[in-house]
Amino acid sequence: MREEYFEHLNKITSNGYHLILNEQLNMKKRFWSILAFFIFSATTIHAQQWSPEEQLELFGYCEKGLLMKELGISEETANKIGQINYWATLQKLKIEANTNDTFVTANEVNQEVLKKYKALSITGERAKGLISRMSASGCAITQLKFNKSYDTLTKVQLVAAYKTKFRKKIIDQLGVNGRQADLIIDAEAWKQKEALVVAQIAETDFNRIRKTVQLNKEFDKKLVMIDLNEQQKSQAVEFFIQNQL
Known part of the structure; x- marks a missing residue:
């Protein structure tokens, strides 16, 4: 009986210990998830704080050269992409301010952007990829x-x-x-x-x-x-x- 009692007690203690460990691990996971969220939020805010003109300037510092290498395009074409992105940013800001007489949603603007990219012979996934990189926060x-x-x-x-x-x-x-x-x-x-x-x-x-x-x-x-x-x-x-x- 005594041996069974201690064996039972050990099981309870062991289970309790594992429960504590699991809870600590869960707390750590929640902590890192929250931290990652705030880091992501801060990065997003930082990327979106610039004016359309400043974003265009940032494009010249970072994305322009990368696109010329990645897509094998000329500097002239890269500059046109920058101007398209600048135009799109202005349109989306007007939508947010409820002053856009042409577009109602950002998706409508993106569809028009895809048409403009197509005129530069940039289509498909490459074009969609450019839209996702429109608000890049910076580079080296x-x-x-x-x-x-x-x-x-x-x-x-x-x-x-x-x-x-x-x-x-x-x-x-x-x-x-x-x-x-x-x-x-x-x-x-x-x-x-x-x-x-x-x-x-x-x-x-x-x-x-x-x-x-x-x-x-x-x-x-x-x-x-x-x-x-x-x-x-x-x-x-x-x-x-x-x-x-």
Whole structure:
């Protein structure tokens, strides 16, 4: 009897333990689901906050080049796609404001967009895919990457710290010489300090994106002038993402 009692007690305890574990797992799942929702919502809001004119400018920074490569189209055709998307955005805003005399729903606008794409010889799934990408939030060139802790260092101090900690590692990993390593370090230090200045612009201000694009283009020019190949350029960028002071 006593053995049966303890065996029964162990089963109850074990079952209770598993119930607690299951509840904890369920709570974690709910937490991550909620977190994912808020992240998605924030991303969506961020993507939709720009004016039609700013979205068109963003198209020029990001989607335009991608479409030229993906679809094998000319710059002229890509610009026409941008104008079609701009037109569609204006129409949808008018629908939301109840001031559109031509279209009642966003789907009607999309159907007209498909016709306009067809005139550019873009049809089927490719055309539908373009509609789904109409409100892209940005791309690599519009992303501002910086380390806030470097704000207390001057550029000279940052260069010195980089050289002390990373110079040899850069030479070994990227297969560059000492001069190139020094120039890579100088370019990265410049980018970090400039990025900290741009970061002071509010995220809701489109000028932040404009300044970021200018910064990233200038940084890319600096890497090109160091005589790095494409692989080494990518490695140089990735190196300072993975290696912080």
